[in-house]
Amino acid sequence: MSLFIGIDSGTQSTKAVVLDLEKGAVIAEARAPHRLIAGLPAGHMEQHPQEWAAALDAVVAEVAGKIDRARVRGIGVSGQQHGFVPLDENGAVIRPAKLWCDTSTRAECALITKKLGGPRGAIRATGNLILPGFTAPKILWLKRHEPANYRRLRHVLLPHDFLNFHLTGNFFMEHGDASGTALMDVRRRAWSAAAVRAIDPQLAEWLPALSESSVAAGPLRPELAKTFGLPAGVVVSAGGGDNMMGAIGTGNVKPGVVTASFGTSGTIYAFADAPVVDPRGEIAAFCSSTGGWLPLLCTMNVTTVTEHVRSLFGYDHAALNAAVQGAAAGAGGLVLLPYLAGERTPNVPLGSGVLLGLNGRNFTAGNLARAAMEGVTLGMNYGLRRLGELGVKAKEIRVTGGGAKSAVWRQVMADIFGVPVVAMAEDEGAALGGALQAAWCVALREGRKTKLATLTGAVVRVNEATRVAPDRKRHAHYRALQALQDELSGAVREVFARHRATIGEE
Numbered sequence: 001m002s003l004f005i006g007i008d009s010g011t012q013s014t015k016a017v018v019l020d021l022e023k024g025a026v027i028a029e030a031r032a033p034h035r036l037i038a039g040l041p042a043g044h045m046e047q048h049p050q051e052w053a054a055a056l057d058a059v060v061a062e063v064a065g066k067i068d069r070a071r072v073r074g075i076g077v078s079g080q081q082h083g084f085v086p087l088d089e090n091g092a093v094i095r096p097a098k099l100w101c102d103t104s105t106r107a108e109c110a111l112i113t114k115k116l117g118g119p120r121g122a123i124r125a126t127g128n129l130i131l132p133g134f135t136a137p138k139i140l141w142l143k144r145h146e147p148a149n150y151r152r153l154r155h156v157l158l159p160h161d162f163l164n165f166h167l168t169g170n171f172f173m174e175h176g177d178a179s180g181t182a183l184m185d186v187r188r189r190a191w192s193a194a195a196v197r198a199i200d201p202q203l204a205e206w207l208p209a210l211s212e213s214s215v216a217a218g219p220l221r222p223e224l225a226k227t228f229g230l231p232a233g234v235v236v237s238a239g240g241g242d243n244m245m246g247a248i249g250t251g252n253v254k255p256g257v258v259t260a261s262f263g264t265s266g267t268i269y270a271f272a273d274a275p276v277v278d279p280r281g282e283i284a285a286f287c288s289s290t291g292g293w294l295p296l297l298c299t300m301n302v303t304t305v306t307e308h309v310r311s312l313f314g315y316d317h318a319a320l321n322a323a324v325q326g327a328a329a330g331a332g333g334l335v336l337l338p339y340l341a342g343e344r345t346p347n348v349p350l351g352s353g354v355l356l357g358l359n360g361r362n363f364t365a366g367n368l369a370r371a372a373m374e375g376v377t378l379g380m381n382y383g384l385r386r387l388g389e390l391g392v393k394a395k396e397i398r399v400t401g402g403g404a405k406s407a408v409w410r411q412v413m414a415d416i417f418g419v420p421v422v423a424m425a426e427d428e429g430a431a432l433g434g435a436l437q438a439a440w441c442v443a444l445r446e447g448r449k450t451k452l453a454t455l456t457g458a459v460v461r462v463n464e465a466t467r468v469a470p471d472r473k474r475h476a477h478y479r480a481l482q483a484l485q486d487e488l489s490g491a492v493r494e495v496f497a498r499h500r501a502t503i504g505e506e
Contacts, residue, residue, distance in 0.1 A: 015431045037096055072231065
């Protein structure tokens with residue numbers, strides 16, 4: 001009887017689940033918060049990696065106290081993508097990690113892109129554009145802005161790799177999370193020499209060797225095993241980025257499944273057997289953490305927007321949902337560009353929120369709440385339609401994250417996306433994905449030719465009670481609003497830059 005611990009280290013907290021593989025059920029959970037560093041300039045978003053490690057230790061210790069520790073066989077770690085963890089020659093953290101939502105690296109993106117021969121050259125070299133969210137420009141930012149810290153740099157890790165390092169003492173990186181650095185040629189599943197040279201030829205020495213996602217990062221360090229009361233030889237699997245592990249935790253390990261995560265940020269992704277490279281660069285051409293590829297769209301503003309509205313009116317979540325339910329589809333003519341933190345898809349790093357159509361009749365709390373919920377969902381649909389143009393068609397969307405818990409929001413999703421939407425029975429998809437990947441890794445190490453799809457098929461379940469279908473009339477109305485939001489987004493992008501300069505944020 002085997003147990004596997006899955007960890008998901010996100011922007012706001014670290015979660016742990018324990019999977020009883022034979023029962024196909026999660027039998028223990030824990031959560032510990034961590035914080036963003038306050039008081040940074042606009043566009044800078046950072047955290048202390050040491051807080052992630054402390055939170056991981058706390059949740060593992062907590063779930064270990066709820067189970068038969070002797071049955072634990074493996075641990076799998078999911079982490080927020082794209083963060084840059086700089087380590088010195090001794091493996092010590094040099095400075096706080098710049099996160100996926102940090103947009104301070106626009107100049108560095110332009111410099112790397114120019115060295116690669118422009119946007120087309122960047123896509124030829126890596127399969128992706130060089131965007132502020134990715135890791136590569138963060139490394140160049142350190143070189144340009146903090147040269148003393150850069151001179152100490154000897155190891156580059158991503159957030160989940162840093163946690164694997166904490167658990168095993170090994171510098172390790174697998175294809176899935178590495179594909180989000182903008183330093184990797186996703187077609188060849190290898191570091192891009194051109195992208196590395198565009199930053200610093202020495203950088204090649206500071207990147208870990210790339211490994212298959214089916215292998216182990218290493219065994220749990222004996223001193224940590226003793227601290228947690230776990231048996232010797234517990235395997236730490238390769239792990240992956242939160243989207244890659246969320247794909248595993250929602251059964252998105254073969255073509256035909258589409259997952260949408262409505263959390264702080266929003267993502268929609270699907271498994272592919274071959275690279276899906278967008279010539280426009282709007283869809284990220286990532287690798288999966290299962291041996292395939294994971295074409296993905298990402299928006300930076302989802303529950304942050306609805307949470308601002310909820311806070312503004314003093315609502316709890318039930319009151320927010322009631323307010324949205326009480327307003328008609330289309331929010332009385334309001335259309336929101338929800339770019340509170342800039343935006344990644346479409347690529348509008350200087351963007352801010354814009355509310356169109358406000359008048360004396362529709363200026364109500366319900367319409368504002370509904371406009372927020374519709375606006376972020378239309379923003380995600382922008383990318384879903386682009387996925388469709390690249391051949392990734394959705395017949396059903398499995399949803400996770402805070403937004404998936406709202407019945408009214410699930411209906412808005414279905415009406416905008418135009419396909420049925422269903423939530424998962426286990427909402428901690430990334431943590432569950434970590435546990436499942438660990439089980440897969442252990443099975444392969446023991447010589448069993450277990451397929452990951454077999455494991456997910458036995459464990460991952462949707463919650464049929466949450467399934468909703470789109471309403472045809474509302475879907476038609478939202479198609480018109482989608483066109484309007486897209487037009488508005490394109491029309492005001494030059495205004496965003498002038499506005500930033502006017503208020504002194506440039």
